[in-house]
Amino acid sequence: MAAIDCAAAGITSTALARRLGAVLAGLLGGVFAAPMAHAVDLPEDRAEAMYHVYDGGGTKATGPALLVRKKIADKVSLTGSYYIDMVSNASIDVVTQASAYKENRSEYALGLDYAYRDSLITLSAGASREPDYTANRINLDISQEVFGGMTTVALGYTRGADKVGKKGVGFFDDAQHWQYRFGITQILTPRVIAAANFEAISDSGYLGSPYRSARVFGAYVHEEDPRTRTSRAMKFRLIGDVGGLGGDLLGRTSLRAEYRYFWDTWAIKAHTLELGASHYFGDAWLADAGLRYYTQQHALFYSDNAPTETRYFSRNRQLSTFNSVGLSAKLAYTVKQVPGQYDIKLNGAYERVRFKYADFTDVRTGAAYAFDANVLQLFVSATF
């Protein structure tokens, strides 16, 4: 559909065909009949192999991950990915209430991309397996280029079904999830792109942890979480090429900023702010620096030590009032690049995050809890 022959059948018959098409086009809102609508390209073929490390607060999670995407037919490409977490957990919850443990989590995903004219339709499914938790997901994403390719509208839907289990007991309950996504990406100038994303997530079922306890009147009681949760998030982001400013000094540099506001039916309100800069050193080295600031207010039923007996109560520090500050650096080295054929890059990313809790105490010390986490990613990426 990309190549249109404007002189196809002679002028008069084309004009008549166009007038009839115009009426249809008007009724259908111009989406299907536009002769100027160009076709969208499938995402490029790629292969990525990664080794990831997370180390923080007594928890260590490391493992490999793999992603392969290949075009299998004219407008179709297939993606397969695989991710393993080898977790060695001695976090504060585990250490103060139980004993350290090790376990593995594997995640597999398969996806299909179909490029139809201006739209890209992606259907994918994923499964995550742990000894005491299984999660299955199906996703449908549609992204449509409009307005001469300057605007991309994206819609997404995810349906998830989890099975919750406990060691020694087996699987005893389940959780269901629904996610709805909407996003717009808009090219503002030849150097600036802006995007807005909205996502609504609904959960139902067993949403807590069978191992976690809450404190009520100083005594440890098993936590009680609501069985439903609906959350909304909206994110605004901006990225701009600032290489032109300041003459030749800045070279190839881009700056990015994003802000996300999150709110849900558990009364959690969170703000996330991320700033980043990317710069090329020569042709082969691309460096990134980033800053991430996150702050949230605690869930309605969260308490470090509940003074009253309520229907729901939890001491899950994920739901407490806290903030986190992260500093990250990334480096990518292009090993080999043949334009139009293939491209191999070696990448490393490191991030250090400090989590500081306002209303979660470290029972070992009695002070508010805080910890530092290190996140490391080493990977090879190739496009071909």
Next chain:
Amino acid sequence: MTRLSTPRVAVLATLLIAACLGGCAIKPIEPWVKPFERERLADPMMKFSRNALADKHREHVFDVREGARGATGVQGGGCGCN
């Protein structure tokens, strides 16, 4: 029921967006960044997300430890070829 409830506004907005896309120079708005001006936007550093696998892992690290989740998005922009 309100006169301009959310579904209706969404339908009208979509129709308006659709009217601006495709077709030739439909006034009042014409795309102001031409395909041959998108060189800077085709640069990998202008992508919101360069490596899906690494970004997914990072998102997972934060999702598991923070209460907020979602809205990470699918991206447009780029070279706009074809």
Next chain:
Amino acid sequence: MHQPTRPLRRLIRATRHVLVAAGAVAMSVCAFAIAPATVAPDFTLRTTDGPNLRLQEQRGRVVMVNFWATWCGPCRKEMPQLNRLYEKYRSSGFVLLGVNVDEDTRNAVAVAAKLGVKFPVLLDTDKKTSQAYDLNAMPSTVLIDRDGRVRHVHRGYVDGTEDTYEAQIRALLKE
């Protein structure tokens, strides 16, 4: 789904009519700057070798003008095919001009050399020619007949377009 109120129904109907009219107007006055059967806008551009090349000097030959850029994947994919067509038909009075729209001309020269491009590559750094041809896709290919008139316009490139190119070139060469 509730029944829409009267004023809203009227608004929806009016919007529908406006859209139909707009669609009809847009389609019928599809004003390409280069509509087929119009004279191809003339241009004089510097080639990568050095000397200038003017479109009008190519009168009498079938000209294919291909607008491309190094940062455009489909453009690079198309190059070997265009090369093949150029080698095959150049002796029959066919000329292929590759107009590059990169800001950095050294990049254009390097990539053209890497792809083994044999046809003349012209540099349109100020984008005036691209604007004159009202390009709304990358790559864009324009086929001009021996009288200097635009006969076919192709937007974008997918596998198989080169067969269409070949058929059209042969038809134009026969005239």
